[in-house]
């Protein structure tokens with residue numbers, strides 16, 4: 001009985017998420033000053049005292065979170081997940097349990113407050129990323145066994161900060177944990193006898209979160225499954241645990257090779273690939289969380305802006321094939337992928353072979369077909385399991401993905 005109730009509550013809770021399908025991830029913090037990605041403190045073993053000096057310098061003159069929100073909206077994104085604190089331990093919010101915050105140092109600003117306010121104004125759902133990992137705490141590296149007292153302090157600090165984030169900023173839509181590690185292979189024994197969720201007291205933590213924010217969606221990175229799974233840098237298409245219909249998931253993906261701003265990283269994915277990735281997620285009933293890594297001054301790298309605007313142009317006429325859609329009763333064969341909503345299937349044509357397309361097997365009867373962007377009619381012939389779409393315009397209409405809307409009988 002209770003289980004059914006819990007299930008029904010969850011279904012209700014995750015409804016908007018499954019309809020939204022497309023969100024923005026933002027990695028921004030002190031590491032943006034160094035411009036070598038968000039792992040720079042650990043990868044270069046920068047002593048924490050030296051790293052802390054960056055906080056004095058952090059004064060992002062051009063930070064305008066309203067602009068971030070309008071760009072997300074222009075791209076067709078429905079929610080934003082913002083790094084309130086990453087593994088370096090620097091809080092972009094006011095905290096009673098830390099002095100290493102943006103409010104108590106150089107900038108004297110509460111960026112989480114500004115972010116939340118801007119999202120509310122723009123009517124974008126609000127996601128908060130919080131790292132359970134804090135590299136400044138030796139306890140984190142030692143694990144809970146070596147020094148249980150120190151570990152307890154770390155866990156208390158984490159719980160207090162999550163409580164602050166869930167209490168001080170009004171309604172929050174997504175809590176996006178990160179950073180609970182696997183037992184470090186080079187420190188065998190550090191985590192013995194503790195499952196990770198016991199170590200972080202995740203059950204207790206999330207119970208508190210749900211009490212404060214009953215509607216919030218919680219991701220799976222506190223080592224409890226909660227509301228949705230978070231495949232990172234890949235898009236699952238076959239894994240049964242992820243494709244299970246009642247298990248929402250969201251792939252988070254970077255536009256180049258880094259989450260945080262990296263000056264030397266020019267390995268940008270093409271707009272075409274990003275649109276295909278979005279469609280690929282939706283075609284397997286998942287969400288796509290696409291990252292930007294703003295610079296220290298708060299501006300977004302030009303290649304990211306360009307791509308988001310291009311995606312937005314495509315979304316403007318094709319978003320119907322994304323929002324509220326899921327996997328379709330038949331696949332796109334060699335031309336592309338399919339998404340579906342109710343009695344409509346959207347065929348995403350990434351590779352148009354010419355004036356005619358054939359996909360198979362299609363076991364459903366098609367009533368009509370149109371180009372989604374223009375409404376132009378497409379002729380349909382069905383021969384057994386083979387569906388032919390004929391007399392297509394010679395030139396592919398969309399440089400990235402021409403969507404054909406198929407109405408099923």
Ligand code: GLC
Pocket residue numbers: 027038039178179232252259
């Ligand atoms: C990883 C990384 C982190 C990044 C995150 C995004 O856990 O440690 O830097 O924020 O993935 O999914």
